[in-house]
Structure formats: C-alpha cells, structure tokens
Amino acid sequence: MKFIFDLDGTVTAKETLPLVAKHFRVKAEISSLTKETIQGNIPFIESFIRRVHILGKLPVTDVSNLLEHIALHSKVCEFIQAHKEDCVIATGNLDCWVKKLANRIGCQWYTSQAKVENNKVASIVKILNKEQVVKRYQDVGEKVVFLGDGNNDMEAMRTADIAIAVGLTHHPANSIMSFADYLIFNEKALCRQLNQLF
C-alpha cells in the first residue's frame, strides 16, 4: 500500500505559497489567486503559472530556506517518517523551492520542476500531475491511499483506491467530496485512520 500526501495543508500546517507571499510582501497578489484556486474557480494549472510568475522573481534560495522551516503537522510527519518506504508526497510546488523541506521530511517526493537561472525561476519545466503519480503506483500493483484537501487533488482522489479529504488546515474543497471515502478534521483521528489502513 502507498500513502500519497498532498503537501499544503495536509502535511504542512500552513499553505506554502501564501507564506512565501506574506514573507516577501506580495501577499495581496497571491492571496486572491490562492483562494479562488482552492475553491475551484480558477483552473489549477493557470493559477500555478500565474503564481510562479509572481513568486519566481524572488531569490530561490530565500524561498527554499523559508519553506524548510515551515510548521508541519507533527503527527502526520511522524507517520510518514515511521513508514518512509510506503509514503510519498505529491505537490505542485517547484522542486527548487521545496528541496530542503523534502530533505527535512525524508520520504520520496514528486514535485513540479523549474529551470533556475541566477537564483531566480527562469521557466516552469513540468507541472506535476498528481493523478499520474497515483496511476504509476497502481500500475505496479500497489493499493493507493491519497490524502488531499484542494481542488487540484480531485483527479488523484478520484483515481486512488482510498481517498481521504483532510481538513486539518482549512475545510477541504467541496469539489473533492464526491470522491472522498473519508473526511477527517483532526490530526489524531487522521493518524488513527492511517494506522488502521496500514
């Protein structure tokens, strides 16, 4: 069995891009985009490109250092670290921004990819398709549990064998509820369910 975790709000206790935006004082530009995206009003890929266009101008090392120390859901992380071989994080975030955070958590990650020049994001090379990550494991016979909270998790949750809508940081997007097997708002309850599945 593979447990695939969305990053923002599921593993992290805060959304990453709004945190970056606030830190570097571009909050107003990012927050409305993020809100509309979570609610499903702007397609994820369009929103992601627009957000990278704004945040890509920031020094990559500064963003990476900031995200390395973002608050995490500690019990969720404990589960991941106790079952590193069976847990995967799938995030639309750019590899250059979350590389240090990935090292801190320690399991395998799938991310979007960017070309970096002069410590800035020069271009987006690949945008992660979470559904493909789910299928990759199913194709080799794994039963997949997907945990997410946003509209961009919808297809992955539809495809997964078991889909858990996670409301630890904010109420999950309504669009994912049609595909959710479970809806959980409490970290202890979530980890209990993960251990029951394991």
Next chain:
Amino acid sequence: MSAIKSVVLSCAGIGSRLGLGQTKALINIREKPLIIWQLDLLREVQDIRIVIGYQARDIVREVLKVRKDVIFVYNHDYFNTKTGASFYLGAKDANEYVIEWDGDLLVHPDDVKLILRTEGEFICYSDISSEEAVYVMTDDNGNVTLFSREDGDYEWTGPACIKKTKLQYTNGNVFEQIEPHLPIKGLKIRAYDIDTYEDYKRVTEFVKNW
C-alpha cells in the same frame, strides 16, 4: 469502553418515513439534534465513525460544533442502499471489532454503558413494541439464534458488535449481514428508534427523564 472497538454511526439515509424533510440525524429532540444526543452518549468512544450521505455537509457542520476527532465516512450511494452498506463502509477500515449503531436509534444511557463495556460480539434487542419489526429468537442462554420477519422473542433493534472481517458489501440491512454468523450473544436493552412521526413524539417523551 474497550479501546479496540470502533463505533459506526449510520447517518446517511434520507429519513423519508419521518416526513420532517431532513435527515434524521438533524432532527431536534428537546432542542438538541439527534446526532448530538448520540455523540453525548458515545462520548467515551475513541474511534467513532459517522457514515454520511444525504445532507452530509449539514451533519458535518453540526458534529464539528461538539467534536472534531470523528472520522466521517461517505456512503455516496445512500439513495440505493440500506444500513448494511453504510455499516460495511464504516467498518471496513476500522478496528477489529465494530459496533453498528443506527443514527436513528436512541439507547438508554445505562444500556449504552452496558454495550460499551461488553466484550466480543453481541446483538442487542428490546421488548417488542413495533408492528413492522424484525424479531429475534433466543436460546436459553440469551443467545440470538434467528432473525425473523414473522415472530420472535424480542425485537431486533441494534446495536450489534461483530468482527469486521465477517462483513461484506450489501444492498440489504444490517441484520442480513449478521445472520450468517448466528448464534451470537444477545443483550437486552432499552432502545427506541425513530422511523415515524409517532416514534419521534414517543422518543421526545422518553428522554425527558434521562
């Protein structure tokens, strides 16, 4: 309460026979929604799983006002299924032993305690009070030996506790899921289910003295 038992509270149905226009979990019994009565009575249960379908968002909102550590389980096919499907969905990834608990069944608080401290598998029944009941036959030791639509010693009410590995997905009722595994130990309780408006009025009176 044994920590190893899960409780599956089935609240996915439409509640059409009651005629109050909303799912039974949300009807008010003495100014408190039925689902909150259940959560108060099941306060000490660690692994409580609420199966939701019709009016799911409204139930979630109500539950989160009093308790956040429940696991909501979706029965998306609630219109075409009965309590057996909800029980299976709620139980399949739960602890080894699972207590089935209909969301529209109010159990006397003293009997809730009895249920939660009883080990192993069991089936609860009450004195016969309904005309269209499912009945249970019992042996000399109080074990349930048979479910019947015709007659019996007592009325099947639930809750029931069973090993989750014995359950399979079904479009039928909970008792039909349990039937192949009889005999199972019986527990006589005071329980009142709310199917009709008359039941609703009666339960409202019953809980006065709780």
